[in-house]
Amino acid sequence: MEPQLNLVRLKTMYEKMVLIRKFEERIIELVQEQGRIPGMQILANGQEAVAVGIIESLNAEDVIVSNHRSHGHLLAKGADPKYLMAEIMGKSGGVNKGKSGTLHLAVPEVNALMTSTVVGAGPPLAAGAAFAQQYRDEPNITVVFFGDGAAAEGSVHEAMNLAALWKLPLLFVCENNCWAGAQSYSQHCSIGNIAQRGIAYDMPGEYVDGNDVEKVYDLAVSMTDYCRKGKGPALIEAKTYRMRGHGENDHQHYVDKEELVFWTKKCPIGNLKEKMLKEGLITEDELQVVETVSKAIVDEAVAFADESPFPYAEEALDDVWVK
Amino acid sequence: MAQLSFGQAVNNALDLAMSMDESIFLAGEGIGVSIHYDPNMPSHGLLEKYGPKRVKDTPVSEAAIAGLAVGASCMGLRPVVEIMFLPFITLATDMLVNHAGKLRYLSGGKSTFPLTVRVKAGVNFAAGCQHSHNLEAWLAHSPGLKVVFPSTPEDAKGLLLSAIFDPNPVIVIEEMGLYWGKGEVPEGDYRVPIGKARIAMPGKDCTLVCYGGATVTALEAAAILSKENIFLEIIDLRSLVPLDRDCLLNSVKKTGRLVVLHDATKFGGFGAEIAAIVAEDAFKFLKAPIKRVAAPDIPVPFSPTQEKFYKPSARMVVDAVKSITG
Incomplete structure (x- = not known):
């Protein structure tokens, strides 16, 4: 790739990661202002490089299926922050009219087809989406994001076997953030690298430093290329870390503080920023612009969400069926 | 055809x-x-x-x-x-x-x-x-x-x-x-609308609601009862969701009696919903208590004698109908 194009892409990925971080940091503030956001908020703070690196390798027509920790995936895929924020607040102007909240966001207009909070449900759904792409001879692929916890679900294994058997254009992305609830990776998973599970289904499986967006992107390019060529599914394990609790009501009493310090130093955004500055790829002024623009986008999203009314209670009865 | x-x-x-x-x-x-x-x-x-x-x-x-x-x-x-x-x-x-x-x-x-x-x-x-x-x-x-x-x-x-x-x-x-x-x-693109029940047999004395294989049992029971001048109106629901409430209620309003039949177990079964709808919306038309004929609340047994015992029979339907039409 042309070095200049490479740099443009790197800056774009940086901008997207900053936007995701700012968006979720604002959610943290809103959660702390009692009553601003209903329900539990599940954040991917520290995992931005996985969402951005993978999705940067996709075309707009490619489909993603996400999970409960979805904000980063959806923003990276191009979902409008205004409609996401309104949805998260349960407002009628939300992307799903307040029917979803943060947990099951569907943004089909950007091919973020569906999100399931049932752990391990994404892969069989994504196999269905990938089957439709194959059935119609589309050049597109599906990517499903799931966690290390989900890797223990039987549905994930059923989906991997089916996808490999039928050579579906499906990229499995296991976002290994070291935690399934309050259980650490070594407490819940029998294998050192989930990527090795690819062998069991005769599909390529590779792991990558999930906090290094360039490495994630490079691996995603080769794996999505493989899927797109009709060779079948592939598995990426992106090793990262869940910097916050399972949800914002989880204060991580069970987490070793030194471990948090270790991973704070591995911040995907901070490290990329330092690298770009050191190598003269970006200036302090440019960085400031990224900060300012991101903040403005998030401000606008919150203002839109604040102004949007709550849906009428009776509208709860709508949208079950196509009439 | x-x-x-x-x-x-x-x-x-x-x-x-x-x-x-x-x-x-x-x-x-x-x-x-x-x-x-x-x-x-x-x-x-x-x-x-x-x-x-x-x-x-x-x-x-x-x-x-x-x-x-x-x-x-x-x-x-x-x-x-x-x-x-x-x-x-x-x-x-x-x-x-x-x-x-x-x-x-x-x-x-x-x-x-x-x-x-x-x-x-x-x-x-x-x-x-x-x-x-x-x-x-x-x-x-x-x-x-x-x-x-x-x-x-x-x-x-x-x-x-x-x-x-x-x-x-x-x-x-x-x-x-x-x-x-x-x-x-019927040949060709023949469709039965989802949500419309079928009156499998018209009758005046008692409404019998059923679906699936139990409809066969219901028809057997109706044949037995007709010899005793008791005429069942059999409603084959066809669709459980959405349910044809009008067909159900209109029939009960006419006959004043309801028996529900299914091969599923009785407790918490679909028949309870049918009974509840009629009790809520057609109570004043009822001349007798509602009866449910359903399987006992046990797993389906294997041995032929026990499997036969499990599945609700025409005889059980006849007895239930007679208990409220006598």
Whole structure:
């Protein structure tokens, strides 16, 4: 790739990661202002490089299926922050009219087809989406994001076997953030690298430093290329870390503080920023612009969400069926 | 009209639907090549006719089969998948209950899931309780799913075609014991609307509500009772969700009596819902208590004497009707 194009892409990925971080940091503030956001908020703070690196390798027509920790995936895929924020607040102007909240966001207009909070449900759904792409001879692929916890679900294994058997254009992305609830990776998973599970289904499986967006992107390019060529599914394990609790009501009493310090130093955004500055790829002024623009986008999203009314209670009865 | 067995009628509906719409595909365990080689089996001959791209034999993976249907339908295909036996639907229930039935709602009406799940049910196969277990009340209790349960070859075709072309998820329960029985079936694109019950036999003395294989039992009971000048009005629901409340209530308003019959267990069964609706909305028309004839609250037993004991009989229906018409 042309070095200049490479740099443009790197800056774009940086901008997207900053936007995701700012968006979720604002959610943290809103959660702390009692009553601003209903329900539990599940954040991917520290995992931005996985969402951005993978999705940067996709075309707009490619489909993603996400999970409960979805904000980063959806923003990276191009979902409008205004409609996401309104949805998260349960407002009628939300992307799903307040029917979803943060947990099951569907943004089909950007091919973020569906999100399931049932752990391990994404892969069989994504196999269905990938089957439709194959059935119609589309050049597109599906990517499903799931966690290390989900890797223990039987549905994930059923989906991997089916996808490999039928050579579906499906990229499995296991976002290994070291935690399934309050259980650490070594407490819940029998294998050192989930990527090795690819062998069991005769599909390529590779792991990558999930906090290094360039490495994630490079691996995603080769794996999505493989899927797109009709060779079948592939598995990426992106090793990262869940910097916050399972949800914002989880204060991580069970987490070793030194471990948090270790991973704070591995911040995907901070490290990329330092690298770009050191190598003269970006200036302090440019960085400031990224900060300012991101903040403005998030401000606008919150203002839109604040102004949007709550849906009428009776509208709860709508949208079950196509009439 | 053609004389077709129930299984052939299902086959006819699948064949016709596939010839009409390229977005329809079939998937399931043994849907293409089955251990049973029998023209009365619903997907018999369809692999040969439509090929392996559209008739997909799957691994033994019920969650993946149901997930395939949900995901593919969200992308605009019309999947028709099979879960082999009703008790095995437990392995697919997350995909059906939490996803097929809820994802449209959660999307705020943006997404649609035009999928059909066919599933076989039946009590009299000496297969024991992990192959025989009528779980229709579970499915009916899950918002977002439509549930139909035909009892004749004509309805098997007409309801399945409606299900396949319905924009919503529909579970079609097929009574295995009826597969070989023949009946008149309209030719061509014949559809029975989902949500309309059928008066299988008009009568004046007592309303008998049933569905699926129990309809056969109901007709036997009606024949016995007619000799004693008691005339049953048999309502074959055809569709549990949505339910034809008008047909039910109008009949009870006419007869003043209600017996509900199903092969599922009694406690928490679908019959309780029917009884409750009538008690709420037609109480003043009732001349006698409502009766339910259903299976005892035990797993379906294996041994032939016990399996026969389990399945509600025409004699039990006759006794129940007489207890409120005397």
